[in-house]
Amino acid sequence: MFRILVTDDIAKSGIEVLEGVPDVQVDVQTNLSETELLEAIAEADALVVRSQTMVNEAVIAAGKRLKVIGRAGVGVDNIDLEAATKQGVLVINAPDGNTIAAAEHTFAMMISLARHIPAANRDLLGGKWNRKRWVGVELRGKTLAVLGMGRIGTEVAKRAKVFGMQVLGFDPFLTEERANSLGVVKASIDEAVAGADFITVHTPLTKETHHLIGRERLSLVKPTVRIVNCARGGIIDEQALCEALAEERVAGAALDVFESEPLLEDHPLRQFENVILTPHLGASTVEAQENVAIQVAEQVIHVLMDEPFEHAVNLPSLNAQQKAQLAPYLVLAEKLGLFAAHIAQGAPSEMTVTYTGDAAGRDGGYLTRTVLKGLFGFQYSDDINYVNALTFAEEAGLRVKEVRESRGLVYTNEISISFVTENGTHRVGGTLYHESGPRLVELDGYAIDMPIEGNLLFTRHVDKPGMIGHIGTCLGNLRINIAGMQVGRRESGGEAVMLLTVDRALSSDVIAEIAKVDGISMVRAIEL
Structure with a gap:
């Protein structure tokens, strides 16, 4: 008999999948304190959560029989992956279940933004009839920049093509071959941003994508551009966006996610008539919640029954x-x-x-x-x-x-x-x-x-006297200490490479400063 502990609210259809398997006992206990959770998990073979339950090292250690943790959704920030891996506990998620919901919400936001639907609705409910004020724009013939061509970005691009839009796709892993197969024009991020009538972001939030759309890139956009973010808060610099909106350098924005959630009551984004805000609803459809619940329930059962499984986040057993x-x-x-x-x-x-x-x-x-x-x-x-x-x-x-x-x-x-x-x-x-x-x-x-x-700096440069000194001086002026260095070359005076270990992460400003050193052909900040 396997015991499955469910500690967050998941769709009933997921519970039914678990309950429909012989020799499985499903125990649903939500809103547990940590003390209660430590007690409840002691006899569990599997744990199913969403984002509310914090599955820390102590909780995992208390699960002496625990074989698998299932997350009904994508993010696993609430699960200590290292502790789970050390204890031999598999962690699985449901990355595909909300793809369509997120893509559709993006398009709903885009159309609402283009046609002023929320503002016109507020006016009409207030007794006004402002047909002339709320003249919108069509999507047909417009250019959409999709920043991030993963599953959701790809689904958005497909729908945009149906609406007669030209799609510029940016993604570090987007090849010309795949772009052509999708009917997408492969572009650099700056080319995509500068050429777009609409911009939508679909990347995870990482060091590289934090404030991907900030002051510098907002200076490149058309004043008629409309920006959508249904991915992660922090990809767009909200303060920079507010400045651009106030100065009418951006025609509108629609945001479902924010740098801090819930959105503060006095947040400046709330003051703009041409901004649409929703409370992180991208995955909030009946179908999406059912999909992730069913998906994770099925994979948990597969793991317990020693059958082939999918979507392991950490090392399989x-x-x-x-x-x-x-x-x-x-x-x-x-x-x-x-x-x-x-x-x-x-x-x-x-x-x-x-x-x-x-x-x-x-x-x-x-x-x-x-x-x-x-x-x-x-x-x-x-x-x-x-x-x-x-x-x-x-x-x-x-x-x-x-x-x-x-x-x-x-x-x-x-x-x-x-x-x-x-x-x-x-x-x-x-x-x-x-x-x-x-x-x-x-x-x-x-x-x-x-x-x-650690934190590394990689350069390609001309092999000439003083290059290492120039780069070291540049880092010294920026108060960045060098912990180790390796230099490689094939011949004197040709191309050389240098790899430095530094004491802290290097910002884009630091990289830009080093790139100015005469003789450097490439510079990269690397975090491992």
Whole structure:
């Protein structure tokens, strides 16, 4: 008999899926205190939550029989993934269930914005008849910039095409081939923003996407542009948006998510007549709530019954011996994938993962998925996991190949990633040192040897006297300390690369300042 504890309100259809399985007891207890939760989970084989229950390390430790935690939704911020993984507890989510709901809400916001529907409705309810005041614009013939071409962004783009819109798509992993198949024009983010009549964002909130639409990019837009955010609060700089609205540099905005929720009563966004605000309703449809509840319920049952499952957010269950052997390589593989995403100049279309020596004898299936999780996690965050990583690669048009070699030229064990983008080929390689963990040992053909962790600065530059000093002085002037350095070159006076470990994360302003140093052809901030 398996006991499943449900501690948040999920759709009845999800509960019915759980209750319909023989030898399963479903215990629904919502609004528990932490003390009550610690007691209730002691005999549970599975825990099902939404966003209210905080599943911390203590809760996971108290679940002595716990095998799986199911999150009826996408985000898993309320679950301690590290603690779950250490205890061998699988965490699964339901990333697909609200895709259509979010895409439709985006379009509802866009149409409402174009035709002034909320404002006209308020006027009419107030006894006014202002036909002339609320003249709108058509979507047909307009240009929509979709920033983030994941599942939801793709669904929005498809609907926009039906409405006769031209779609500019921006995504670090959008290839020309996939853009063409969707009828989307691939563009840089600045090209998309500057050319758009409507802008909609569909990225996760990460360091790279925080304030993706800020003062600088709002200075590029047409004064007739209308901006929609049904993704994550913080992708748009709300203060900068308010300034642009007040100065009539933006024609309107529709927001479903905010930097701080619930939205404060005195927030300046509330003062604008041409702004539409909804209280985070993107996934709030009957169908979406049923979909995520059913999806997570089915996967929880699959896990308990030892059947194939989907949407694992952390490492799928391994026995103690497998964990001990594979864990260090998984850390190396994910960090290499993340590093590759940072240095990629354009969307990768082909990738070869080569396992050499001792690494070649490990479970390549897990390792390749982990490389892809690191690569795509840079952009898609919560949407990407160990199970769906290969599907993400397929949908993005990324062809993945594995190569195994018994002996390496230099290292007894190595994982290397070679990938092709529109702008050329890149290669990164790493190995394991027992005394110092994962190390980066190759970068685009240059020999490197340093820990693959922390905050890094990567540059390509002309190999000439004074370059290292110029960059060091620049960082010193910005009060950024250097903890380690590696330099690689093939010939004196040619191209060289430099990788610095620094004491804190580097802002876009810092990168822009370093880019001004004469002789630098590329500079990247990397966080691992």
